Amino acid sequence: MESLIGLLVAAPLLGAAVLLVGGRRLDRFGHWLATGLAALSFTFAAVLFFDMLGREGADRALSQHLYSWVPVADFQADIAFQLDQLSMTFVLLITSVGTLIHLYSIGYMEHDVRRRRFFAYLNLFLAAMLVLVLADNYLLLYVGWEGVGLASFLLIGFWQHKPSAATAAKKAFVVNRVGDIGLAIAIFLMFSTFGTFAFGPVLGSAEQASEGTLTAIGLMLLLAACGKSAQVPLQSWLGDAMEGPTPVSALIHAATMVTAGVYLVVRSGAIFDGAPDAQTVVVIVGAVTLLFGAIVGCAKDDIKKALAGSTMSQIGYMMLATGLGPIGYVFAIMHLVTHGFFKAGLFLGAGSVMHGMNDEVDMRRYGGLRKYMPVTFVTFGLGYLAIIGFPYLSGFFSKDEIIYAAFAKGGTEGWILGGVTLLGAALTAFYMTRIMLLTFFGEKRWQRDAEGNEPHPHESPKSMTIPMIVLAVGSVGAGFFFNLNHNFVDWLSPVVPTADGDSPISHGMVSVAATVLMLVGVGAAWLQYGRRPVPEVAPTGRWITRAARRDLLQDDFNHAAFVTPGNYLTRGLVYVDHKLVDGVVNGTAAMFGGLSGRLRKTQNGFARSYAASMFGGAAILIAVTLLMRAV
Amino acid sequence: MSPENYLHLSALLFTIGACGVLLRRNAIVVFMSIELMLNAANLALVTFSRMHGNLDGQIMAFFVMVVAAAEVVVGLAIIVMVYRSRHSASVDDASLMKL
Amino acid sequence: MSFPLLTATVLAPAIGAVATAVVPSARRTLAKWVALAASVVTAVLAALVLIRFEPGGDRYQLTESHAWIPDFGVSYELGVDGIGVALVALTAVLVPFLIGAGWNDADPKEDETPAGRRWRPTQGFFALILMVEAMVVMSFVATDIFLFYIFFEAMLIPMYFLIGGFGDRAGENSESQQAKQRSYAAVKFLLYNLAGGLIMLAAIIGLYVATSDLPGGGTFSLQAITEARASGELTFAQNTERLLFLGFFIAFAIKAPLWPLHTWLPNAMGESTAPVAVLITAVVDKVGTFAMLRFCLGLFPEASAWATPVVIALALVSIVYGALLAIGQRDMKRLIAYASISHFGFIVLGIFAMTSQGQSGATLYMVNHGIATAALMLVAGFLISRRGSRLIADYGGVQKTAPILAGTFLIGGLATLSLPGTGPFISEFLVLVGTFTRYPVAGIIACAGIVLAALYVLILYQRTMTGPVRPELSRMPDLRPRELAVVAPLIALLIFLGVFPKPLTDIVEPSVQHTLSDVGESDPEPELEARR
Secondary structure (H helix, E strand, C coil): CHHHHHHHHHHHHHHHHHHHHHHHHHHHHHHHHHHHHHHHHHHHHHHHHHHHHHCHHHCEEEEEEEEEEEEEECCEEEEEEEECCCHHHHHHHHHHHHHHHHHHHCCCCCCCCHHHHCCCCCCHHHHHHHHHHHHHHHHHHHHHHHHHHHHHHHHHHCCCHHHHHHHHHHCCCCCHHHHHHHHHHHHHHHHCCCHHCCCHHHHHCCHHCCCHHHHHHHHHHHHHHHCCCCCCCCCHHHHHHCCCCHHHHHHHHHHHHHHHHHHHHHHHHHHHHHCHHHHHHHHHHHHHHHHHHHHHHHHHHHHHHHHHHHHHHHHHHHHHHHHCHHHHHHHHHHHHHHHHHHHHHHHHHHHHHHHHHHCCHHHCCCCCCHHHHHHHHHHHHHHHHHCCCCCCCCHHHHHHHHHHHHCCHHHHHHHHHHHHHHHHHHHHHHHHHHHHHHHHCCCCCCCCCCCCCCCCCCCCCHHHHHHHHHHHHHHHHHHHHHHHHHHHHHHHHCCCCCCCCCCCCCCCHHHHHHHHHHHHHHHHHHHHHHHCCCCCCCCCHHHHHHHCCCCCHHHHHHHHHHHHHHHHHHHHHHHHHHHHHHHHHHHHHHHHHHHHHHHHCCCCCHHHHHHHHHHHHHCCCCCCCHHHHCC | CCCCHHHHHHHHHHHHHHHHHHHHCCCHHHHHHHHHHHHHHHHHHHHHHHHHCCCCHHHHHHHHHHHHHHHHHHHHHHHHHHHHHHCCHHHHHHHCCCC | CCCCCHHHHHHHHHHHHHHHCCCCCEEEEEEEEHHHHHHHHHHHHHHHHHCCCCCCCCCEEEEEEEEHHHHHCCCEEEEEEEHHHHHHHHHHHHHHHHHHHHCCCCCCCCCCCCCCCCCCCHHHHHHHHHHHHHHHHHHHHEEHHHHHHHHHHHHHHHHHHHHHHEEEECCCHHHHHHHHHHHHHHHHHHHHCCCCCCCCHHHHHHHHHHHHHHCCCCCCEEHHHHHHHCCCCCCCHHHHHHHHHHHHHHHHHHHHHCCCCCHHHHHHHHEEEEEHHHHHHHHHHHHHHHHHHHHHHHCCCCHHHHHHHHHHHCCCCCCHHHHHHHCCCHHHHHHHHHHHHHHHHHHHHHHHCHHHHHHHHHHHHHHHHHHHHHHHHHHHHHHHHCCCCCCCHCCHHHHHCCHHHHHHHHHHHHHHCCCCCCCCHHHHHHHHHHHHHHHHHHHHHHHHHHHHHHHHHHHHHHHHHHCCCCHHHCCCCCCCCCHHHHHHHHHHHHHHHHHCCHHHHHHHHHHHHHHHHCCCCCCCCCCCCCCC
């Protein structure tokens, strides 16, 4: 059974390799091959899952050691996989959503001449993501970590002829690399502290390490998580990443890759448990991002960017939950899974809308689409209800648990965090209702596209609607199923530390408060966008709206703080290198040149002057010799 | 008579020769001045031989004479060739020994 | 007496060089095939060296020793350790690809064949490349310091002609202006390296004098000196050792090149053709870092320890400075050259971190950097040959017209920025880990190189390959079969070394342990074990 773990990764990796090397002759069936291999990977995952269910809690983890990878003295890195309940959860999410999105892309990318490459990259992404969650040591995790970054780079920049896409891809990769440094340094710290970086020994002996070391490791892991999960301060790439094709946004930038940071923090729980300061920072990052993403999401007119803001905000929820320690870990993962379903569904819905509207993304040019795209409307609507936490849908269970855990943190902190998460719930309801109203309700505000084509909204083909329906079912039912008999908590508790929080307010109170605030958010959105007609050109708005449209000035800040000084620095250094470092060399050369030019003048060719210098030299030599004698 | 007088004479001859080399332009005269310097050296060598009571200096003087003879052969040939090609025996006219 | 395999590995390209040079001027194609055959034979011999080498065996293997100038203690001594084997293999593997890549680079242009004169640049080009190969291999296998020195210096002669004599197709610049820049680059290369070489010559003579107290008289044998030092028979006065160390180190730091002695590299790599640029950075420069590891650390352990802080600081400056300058370049070959300077910073950092991870990583880095730069630079060369310009601004949208070229360029670039799954990742990570365990701050500063590398590679890729297609490039052909045959194996090798580097680490690590024991250092213990 263990050998299946390797095959799980190998299937999509093989697909990527075959599609990339195979060339044009695979164009006809390449997408089916890729989808088939993704489905195969999902089948393996399902087999492993049921096999796992057949065993008792503590014995469920499997491991597969493939080979010794980089052995240098004490530095022993192995290619080895570990499949425990936490990894299994991710594997199921990745392969299932991944397969659905492969299927969806067949329709979505039908007219793209480079479709084969697109599927190759998708397969590559699946393989890298599976490596990330299956690795049994941090170095292999790092491979998956950068591997998904690469896939993300390739897919964001898939339409490379658009300069904006190419720039966004580069930005995503570079910002992620800043985060990757964190992971790298964390591994260095682990190696110099524990002499290893395999999960088992590091997490097992984390208690023995000093708190300072653990805090340092924790903060570095958090930096990595911030990069990958688009948390403040490394959030700026996610909005631009929406330049990629929509299935990519759904799979990578909503459901799976961006949640890798949460996985990392939960996986390294033992380290954070010994470093309360690091945990506090995690909580702060989560809380800030939660609000940041929600505010940005409220102001964007681009449907994908609004959803991207929402993604940031929801991951902020998860990050906040992980920072709470054992009372939050499980619910972070639970929210991650339910979010994976409903956000992927929402993005696929957005893609379907764009597909029908000549790739228009501005929501102010949508309106009234519910009649033209009924399936999209219903599935999107269910995802919408799930994310805003409509009672008894997925988001309701997972988000309320996080709000409850935030209160359970205790003391003033608990109240602040609880307040922030509740506020976030209201904002979520607001921006999601706004998207819903602008897109599907109200009158038509359609416009011709750049080539003057009138949009003819139509329902998307089956290959696109089926994945949307499946995800909608997941959005509706997953939370209820997870919460039934504490299914999810019991499933994860053998590998993820859990604890019951002691909250000043009860579960029921939290649910009521969250529902009320949700209704407030929905109502506010309806007042602004439902009751009144929507202007086709966005009103100027107040300063906060303007700032939020500019992503709360994140790019302005980054430009002022890093890009511009960096440009000056490189230009200055090019000058210095040319004039100073090279100048010294060229100067030395010029000096010798000048000197020799002058010395050459003494060689005037007159025999008698040579003779004179000979006599002079001889005279000086004799004089010196005599003087030396005399002394 | 003290042998040192020969040394003084030798020094005097050498100086005259050196001045001739430096001051005269005619290649033949310069050449003769060089011969004068060589013979001044020969005189000194022979004197030293006498003062030290062995034959080393005299042997050396013979060598010098042989070399001087060879030099005259080569040198005069060069001068003649130069004169033929440039119609001048002035050393300053042949300032070609530079880049 | 066994077959002198190392001598054969040196002789094969040397004989090939002579054979190539004497091919008649009209038979250019024959000359190319002769050169290729010679380099392939060399590669086969190097493979034999690799097979015959036993990782756990003696420190120096396949040794050969003959008296040469016994009066001065100079002998013809060859032998390889794991580090040498890895680099010989790198050289022998790369050169056939360079010959393949430069197949048409040295063809005489139509108007350039003066009648009546024996004009044959093609023969010269390939003969010079093979000559450089022979000399580089010799420097990797020579265990006699004097022998090493001769080839270390002699290498400059063919390199000078390669840089000065052969350049890219003239684009915007006029032919004569380009020739002028080329001869400037060649002279700069020569003078820089010659200056380093002369300092080293002084140090070598000093070393001979310092060893003259030994019972057998002065010697140049690396093994004899190392053994005498280990047994305490030979001791250097502190100042003597430091001066000798500096003499060697400066020569190697110029060759490597380390900041601030680096300015010859961008000129040399910018002006020469892509295969020659690869030859410089991937092969010839490796002699510098290799010699630091073998001679500086092996001969002068105490002085090495004394100089370590300064060397590490210089290495860090190189890493950051090289990367920043790479970002600021407008010429893609110079960009790659500055990227190499950054990478050489990593190599030197790994060597002087004095840990097994650092030095193994540095050795792997030399190999991986060679292959990665070769892949990137050769594809850049193919690109330049199509457009006749080295300026990044003259390109755009290449991926649309030449997707395979763009793809291979991207893979080469990703390897250069040390993406996991390619060889350079492993070496860079090992260097960083090895540095961090001993010098945490240096390790963290060096991490800046990770981000900056992503910047210069992706900016280069974005500006040349993506965006709308420039009209001049709309008919640009994709990679030809010959070009693909050169690049594809290099990429395969990069990925293989990234996925399964164990064979290489197994060969390198024992030698690194020997070097570390020369220096008297051992890896720092993990914090927790130390506490137990």
